Every structure is written in structure tokens, then in C-alpha cells.
Amino acid sequence: MPPLEATLNRIPTNGIHANVAIAGAGPAVVLLHGFPHTWQLWNHIIGPLSTHHRVIAPDLRGLGASTRAPDGYDAATLATDIDGILDVLAEPIASVVAIDAGAPPAFLLATRRPDRVRRLVLMESLLGPLPGAEDFSPPWWFGFHAVPGLAETVLHGHEADYVDWFLTAGTQRRGVPPSIRDAFTDVCTGSEALRCAFSYYRAMPSSARQISDAVSRGRLAVPTLSVGAHPVGRALERQLRPVSDNLTGHLIPDCGHIIPLDRPQELLNLLTPFLSSTA
Template structure:
């Protein structure tokens, strides 16, 4: 488990499909119950490579590049959570899938949450990790010294694109190095793939558009919570960066909530502790469908 999977592996199908008005790059593999894997920043779908072969042995795995990132289309707008959640469900429609488990990390976690909240009849199970959900209570300890510095930097229109010109690779590589400190870190092929993706100026800009949408997205999360609790089973996982803050935020939101902290694991869980992640995901996804 946890081995890097070659792009030439015949199990893996990588293609572009039209969904919700954009072209989405998506990797699919395996057969069985569907599970959608949503990456974060500065990742692409490839962050899931270390766990994808094992998941695909029992599930139909669907790993798209988020809007604006990787090889998906890069429009200047559409980075509000409602649109991003609709992207995920439109992808399910194109693939002929009625219901799926949805898994998200980092920027992908709020997208996964909103997909579950906005399309409750389409999401069987929800897994979120190493992120926060807007301004929901529970993250006070994590935010005691303020949000991470780069949130503000990335949100200033045009500034990071200008400041980082010529130094994007070093900047992205820094996040990948400090984001893991566990047993393995980010394998070099993954690190090189992420750096290459974000050195594209358009991808870099769209990545920052995700951050610039965060104030509106926080309001959308609050509205979703006000509509009532999530009824599907929810699993919140933390490394030793965000820790249990996300689980704390979800306590009043998800009555069927489980949580775990993965020891000796940094922020980029699939790359840093793939076996530990699989040990949590496998039993959770294998449970009988929620009624």
C-alpha cells in the first residue's frame, strides 16, 4: 500500500469531461461503490496517487482536478463553494453515478462538505481532513495566533502573482516540504508534478482565486449549517497541523461523526501517511450504506 502509481498503469483512466460548463480533468480507476477524491492547494488530483491503487481495488475511484487547477479549465470565476460543489455533482452525472462517498483535503474539504450539504441525496459518506470550515466554532485553539500568514497574502488581488514571478517553483516546493514531516513526506515524482502544474501562470492565478473566495465561502458554509445537520456518516481526520479543529467544528453539524488524529503525520496526509489514511478510510467506506 502507499506506493507511487505510474501514470501508465492500465488501471488508471485519465480524461477530460464537460461538467457544469467547464472541462474537468479526471482520473478514474476500479469498480464498486463510487468515491470522489478532492485535492487541495498546491496539489492536483495526483496527491491521491499513494492511496489510489488500494482504494481502487474495492471502489470506483474518481479523482478530478478542481476548477482552475491541474489540467481542468481555468475560468476567472466560479470559485464559490456552491459552484465547486455543483462541479462535483455534475461530474457524477456525466459518469452515470447516482450516489458516492466524497473525500476532501485542504481546499477540497470545504468543497466536499458543501457537496454533502447542498446535494444531500447524492452523498452517502463524507470524509474531510486537514482544513477548516469557514468561521464555524471549534477552531479557536488552532486560530489563537491568527490564520496562517499565506491566507492574507494569497487573497490580495494580483499581489502574489507579481511577487512570485520567477520564483513559483521554490515557493510551491516550500509548502510541500513543510507540509509533511512524518514517515515519508511528498515523493519526488509528486513534488515535481505539483511544482510543474503551478508554474503555469494561469493555474497559479486560479489557485489564488480559491483563497479570494474564502470570505464568501465562509458565509455559504454558515448558511448550509443553518439548513440542518448532515445525516450521512462523517469522518474528520487530522494530521499534526490542523489537528482536531475540523472535528470540533463538525460536532454540532454531523450527528454521525467520527474522528481520528494520525500520529506522526503532517498536513498532506495521502503523501505523508498513506497506510494510516487507508486504515481509517477502508473500514469507514466499507460500512453498510447509511439508511
Template sequence: MDTTTRPLKTLDAPGFAHHFAEVNGIRVHYVSAGHGEPILLLHGWPFTWFTWARVIPALAANRLVIAPDLRGIGHSSRPETGYDLHTLADDAAGLLAHLGIRRADVVAHDLGTEIAFMLALRHPSRVRRLVLSEAILSGLPGAEAFLAQGKPWWFAFHDVPGLAERVLVGNEGAYLDWFFTHHTYGQRGISPEARNEYVAAYTGVEALRGGFAHYRVFKGNASLLQAASRGGLKVPTLALGGNVVGDALYRQLVPIADNVVGHLIPECGHAIPEERPDALLRHLADFLS
């Protein structure tokens, strides 16, 4: 299945629309809604922009919301290269520039967290405030404590070029369902609509490859994060944790951030925007105001 030709999901949000833009050498798909001060939402794996579907309508009541599909994922281009954090951060900065947005609040989850972090270090004038959630910043102190029992098994599986995508073709739904149940609170999973959207988005060799490409640059990205963070993080930052990463991200940020606060969201697993959109919206309202 060519996920770039799948039907586009719609939301009941003011001014909601899908767009495509030529940014940083690729075709980026993004959705927008609302008007006002801009807020950029960056998703992770195995998600797409749709992971924000339960918060976009509320945010769009008084904000301009922009939620792209990351390079290689969803309806965006799937180039062979460009998954290093410098390029991914430049993708995000390029999208803001394309939209004529000088500065935005940036909210990120999972893989999107390292991208947003690099965006704030590499293009600090583009980021007003930063919200990071449920991720570990690879290569920075504190990662080793979280990974004391070893890296998650799927890191190695996804890392081998060509292997995971070939093995999983025809079984994408069963594979993703494991993550949607084991990494959510009480194994309750996510909504059937969201589950079906993600399975469709990651079905087929090329769709899987585009997602796994983000894992295949982890070692190089760790070095990029180490170098970029030496000057410290100047942007006011909020670190949110569920019951998977917990407060590990906050503890990583404390030594390098000028202004960081952290909160744990109770009764929530990894997929904060889908499991506890109510709590996420409260934290965003408090912090971004």
C-alpha cells in the same frame, strides 16, 4: 507554461485512465480507475488529483475511483469566476451526474474539504459517506480557536488579486517547497515525483491564479458555510487530522453532525494521502465498509 497541455501522469492501477468532461460550464479533467462502488476524491492546494496517487491503486482493487482536478487547477479549466463553494460543490455533483453515478463516498483533503462538506449539505442524496481531512471549516464555531494566533500569512498574500502570481513567476518551485517541507512530519517533505508534478502544475501566471482564486473567496465562502450548516450534517462523516490541523475539524463537526467520528494520524503532517497512505487506507476501509 500551459499546464493544461502537460503530459498526463499514469498510475499502475486497474483500468486507470484520464478523461475530460464538460461539467457546469467548464472543462473538468479527472482520472478514473477500478470498478465497483464509486468513491470521489477531492484534493486541495497546492496539489492536484495526483495527491491521491499512493491510494488510488489500492482503492481501485474493489472500488470505482474518480479523482478530478478542481476548477482552476491542474488540467481543468481556469475560469475567472466560480470559486464559491456553491459552484464548486455543483462541479462535483455535475461530474457524478455526467458519469451516471447516483451516489458516491466522498473523500477530501485541505481545500477539498469545504467543497465536500458543501456537497453533502447542498446535494445530500449524492453522498453516501463523507471523509474530511486536514482543514478548517471557515465561518463555523471552532475556527477562531484554531486561528487564535492569527491566520496563516499566506492567506493574506494569496488574497490580493494579481499580486502573488506576479511576484512568484519564476520562483514557483522555491515557494511550493516551503509548504512541502514545513507542513510535513519531521520536515521530510513529499516524494520528488509528486513535488515535480505540483510545481509543473502551478507554474506560470495563469496556473498560479487558478490556485489562488480559491483563496480569494474565503470571506464569501464562510457566509455560505454558515447558512448551509444551519440544518446540520446528516451524512455519516469521518474527520481525519495530522499534526497541523489535528482534531480541530472534528471538534467543529461534533455540534452540527448527526454521525461523526474523528481520528488523529500519528507521525503525519498536513499531506495525509502522501505521507501516510497506509493509515488513510486503513481508516477508509474501516469507515466506508
């Protein structure tokens, strides 16, 4: 169930319908989750942010209650999805906070539409081929998920165990509330749900080309905050540093990959002043 402050809305955008949690009033902030998440990744973040912001937290294409589209899992299409949500909600400009698979489309939206993104926060992700992450080896599941049809076949009937592994590893074995675990398990239960989830990995080559093209055309001009934890650490910050005009980097100690659930207060301590700043 959504927090008391949030309402769920079904919003048409870019040929799909996105399930979007909305809370609060004020300057808009979009929250983009990753794999294997839904908007509920932000359950501990939405309430505090909504006291001063209109918080917009969609389920990404194919995940949660959003349309299980046959294609469109590359970063550029996902960025257009978010652009369309803001159009429908009559928000001409918004800050964007993104983690994991949500970070590449957030980066593209900010580089392509700097008029639309006021501030950008990117967490625990890598931006395709950009230099700076050479010491980071992609985890084993990147290749496993990328092979069409393989993971769907192998994991059928074992989805909950598989998701549990990610939730345990992503919180340094601290775990997540059962309601959130169940929501994330639903994202990966059944062959069609698995296909959508793994389509993000299968679209990575296209997303990488889109990121390279964006960087070749111009710099990231909007004020940006890079937040690392384990395992990405400062690799994302190193990728962003040469292409950003205004970058702040931060590393949260003793924190797993799923920052909004593992260390929500530490994250809020970074987000609140950054998103409120007018500098």
C-alpha cells in the same frame, strides 16, 4: 503519469472541463485534493481503494489539467462541479473524501445533497466561520494569497521554490516523490496558473457565507469521518461535532498536513473500513 489502474478523462461539468482520473469498479468514491495539488495527491490511495470501489479523482477547477476558469472558486460552485462529474459518469451516489481546499465543497455537497453523498471524509481543513476552531490561527499565506495580483507578481520565477516549501512543511520534512513535486509545481507556474490557485483563497469569504447558510438550513446527516494531522489537528472535528448527526474523529500522530502522501497507509487503514461500512 497515472497509476496503471487509472485512466484520465476530460469531463464537461458546470461550464468547465475537468481532468479526472478514474480507476476500478464498485461503489463510487470521489477524492478531492487541495492547494497546491492535483489528483496525483492520491497516487498511493487510488490503487488500494480501486480494488473495491470506482475511484474518481478530479483536478479541481483551475488546477492541474482542468479548465483555468476566470471565476467559480467558491465552495458552492466547486460542489456543483463535482455534482456534474457524477452526473456524466452516471453515478447517482458516491462517498466523498476531501482534504484542504477540497473539504468545503465536499461539505456543501453533502449538506445540500445528502441523497448523493453516501459517506463523507474531511481532512486538514477548516469550515469557514463554524465554531470550534477559535484556537487555530490561519497561516500567514492565507492573507498573502488573498490579495488580488500580489502573490502572482512576487512569486513569478520562484514558483518551484515556493511549492517546495509547502511540500516540505506538509510532510514534516519527509518530502514527496519528484514526479509528484513536478506535477504540483506545474499547478503554480506562470501568472495564470498562480491566479487560479490563489482564487481559492480569494473566494473564502463567499465560501464562508455559503457554509453558514447551509448549516442554518439543516444538519450534516451523512456518516462523516474527520481526520486531522499537523497543523489542523482536531479543530475540524470540533467544528463538525455540533452540526453532524454521525461523526467519527481521528488524529494521525507524527503526520504532516499532506496526509495522503505523508502517511498513506495510516490513512488507508481509516478509509477502507469506513468506506466499506454499511452501518
